[in-house]
Amino acid sequence: MKTHERMPELLAPAGSREKLVTAIHYGADAVYLGGANWSLRAKAGNFDRAGLRDAVTYAHQHGVKVYVTVNIFAHNRDLNGLESYLLFLRDAGADALIVADPGILLLCKETVPDMPLHLSTQANVTNKASVRFWQAQGVSRINLARELGLEELRTIRQAAPGIGLEVFVHGALCISYSGRCLLSSYMTGRNANQGDCAHPCRYSYSLLEEKRPGQYFPVEEDERGTYIFNSRDLCLLFRLPELAAAGIDSVKIEGRMKSVGYVGAAVRLYRAALDYVKERREAGAAWEEIVLPPAFADEIAKVGTRGQTENFFSSAPSSLAMLYDRMREIQPCTPVGIVRGSNPLLLETRNVLEAGDQLEYLGRRLEPETCTVRAMSAADGVPLQRANPGSLILLTVDPPLADGAEVNALFRKQHDRQAE
Structure with missing residues (x-):
C-alpha cells in the first residue's frame, strides 16, 4: 500500500448514549449525534447538555471523534439561543458541527470560527461547482447527496482535492431528493425539515374514488397493502473498495433512530469490511482485485429492515429498489x-x-x-x-x-x- 493512502473514516449514528457506546465498542472512528434542538432527528433519544458533554468525553477517551448535528432548516424563531448553544458545543469539545442551512452556517462562522463545519446531505450537493461554492464558505467536509453515482464521486474528488468528502453507505433512504420532504408536513403537521418527520413514506396506501366514500381500492392486489413510497435500505458494503479507491474520506451509516442492535451489527460489519480492504491493500492487492468474501453477504442479510439497494451507485434505481408490498422484510x-x-x-x-x-x-x-x-x-x-x-x-x-x-x-x- 502506498504510504499516503488511508482508509475512509467509519462514521456511526449515536441517537443515545447507549448507541454511542455500542458504536464505539464495534470500531467506529467517529460518531454523529444531536442535542435536544436544531437536529433533524428530534424524536431520537438525543442528548441534553450534560449528556452531550459526557458523550464527547467518553468518545475522546476511546479515540473517537464527535460531530454534532445542527442541521435543521431554520425559521427566524429557531435562531433564538443558537449562539449560546454553539459556544457550549465548542467548550464541550465537539470535533465538528454538521449544518445544512446557510444562515446557521453563517452564525457558526461568526460565533465559533475555530470549529470545523461539515455540510449535511440535506444541502443537496450534486456537482463539483457546488463543492467549490461550499468550500469557499468555509466548509471543511461535505456529505454528498445520496443521488450520486461512483463516476460522479470520482469527478468531484478530482476537481476538489482539498476538501473532505463523506458518503452515506448504509441505512434508510428517503423517497424525496436528499431527504428534503414535505409529505410529513402535509399529512401530519410534523415538519421533516425541522427534525420531526412522521415517516409517511413507510405507510400503506390505497386508492379512494371521490364518489365512493369509504371504499378503498388497493393500488396493487395484495392483502397486506401497498407501500408506494417505501424504498429499500441503502447498502454499499460491497462497494467499499471502490469508494476507498475514489478517495472518499468518510463513510457514514444512517440510524440514529434505529435500535442499539442494528447500530452495533452494522458498525461491526462495516468495520470488518474496511479492515479487510486495508489488509488486502497492505498485502499489495490492486483496488480492482479486492472483493469481500462470501461471509460478508451472510452477515449483511442479518442486518437491516427493508432489504437492500445500491441506490444510484452504478445507475439510476429502478422499481427493484422499492419494497412495495410491506413495510419491512421479515427479520432473520x-x-x-x-x-x-x-x-x-x-x-x-x-x-x-x-x-x-x-x-x-x-x-x-x-x-x-x-x-x-x-x-x-x-x-x-x-x-x-x-x-x-x-x-x-x-x-x-x-x-x-x-x-x-x-x-x-x-x-x-x-x-x-x-x-x-
Whole structure:
C-alpha cells in the first residue's frame, strides 16, 4: 500500500448514549449525534447538555471523534439561543458541527470560527461547482447527496482535492431528493425539515374514488397493502473498495433512530469490511482485485429492515429498489441482549430469552460465535427458564465463548418466524 493512502473514516449514528457506546465498542472512528434542538432527528433519544458533554468525553477517551448535528432548516424563531448553544458545543469539545442551512452556517462562522463545519446531505450537493461554492464558505467536509453515482464521486474528488468528502453507505433512504420532504408536513403537521418527520413514506396506501366514500381500492392486489413510497435500505458494503479507491474520506451509516442492535451489527460489519480492504491493500492487492468474501453477504442479510439497494451507485434505481408490498422484510435475527458483565456473564435482555435458545455472540471477528443457553438466573441467583425484555440475568452458554464476552457486546438469536 502506498504510504499516503488511508482508509475512509467509519462514521456511526449515536441517537443515545447507549448507541454511542455500542458504536464505539464495534470500531467506529467517529460518531454523529444531536442535542435536544436544531437536529433533524428530534424524536431520537438525543442528548441534553450534560449528556452531550459526557458523550464527547467518553468518545475522546476511546479515540473517537464527535460531530454534532445542527442541521435543521431554520425559521427566524429557531435562531433564538443558537449562539449560546454553539459556544457550549465548542467548550464541550465537539470535533465538528454538521449544518445544512446557510444562515446557521453563517452564525457558526461568526460565533465559533475555530470549529470545523461539515455540510449535511440535506444541502443537496450534486456537482463539483457546488463543492467549490461550499468550500469557499468555509466548509471543511461535505456529505454528498445520496443521488450520486461512483463516476460522479470520482469527478468531484478530482476537481476538489482539498476538501473532505463523506458518503452515506448504509441505512434508510428517503423517497424525496436528499431527504428534503414535505409529505410529513402535509399529512401530519410534523415538519421533516425541522427534525420531526412522521415517516409517511413507510405507510400503506390505497386508492379512494371521490364518489365512493369509504371504499378503498388497493393500488396493487395484495392483502397486506401497498407501500408506494417505501424504498429499500441503502447498502454499499460491497462497494467499499471502490469508494476507498475514489478517495472518499468518510463513510457514514444512517440510524440514529434505529435500535442499539442494528447500530452495533452494522458498525461491526462495516468495520470488518474496511479492515479487510486495508489488509488486502497492505498485502499489495490492486483496488480492482479486492472483493469481500462470501461471509460478508451472510452477515449483511442479518442486518437491516427493508432489504437492500445500491441506490444510484452504478445507475439510476429502478422499481427493484422499492419494497412495495410491506413495510419491512421479515427479520432473520433478533437482538436479545447486551453484555453488562463478563465474569460471570451478565446480560441485559432486549427481547425474550429462554433456556435452550440458540444464540450468536457478536464479537470482533466477522463470524459470530454460536452457542446455546444452558442456564440462566436472575441477578440474585434465582434460576430462570424465561427472561423478559429489560431483565438483568446471569447467563451460562455452551460451548463457552472462546475469548469470553466483552462488556457492551451483543447477543442475537434466530427470529421466531411463528411470531410473524
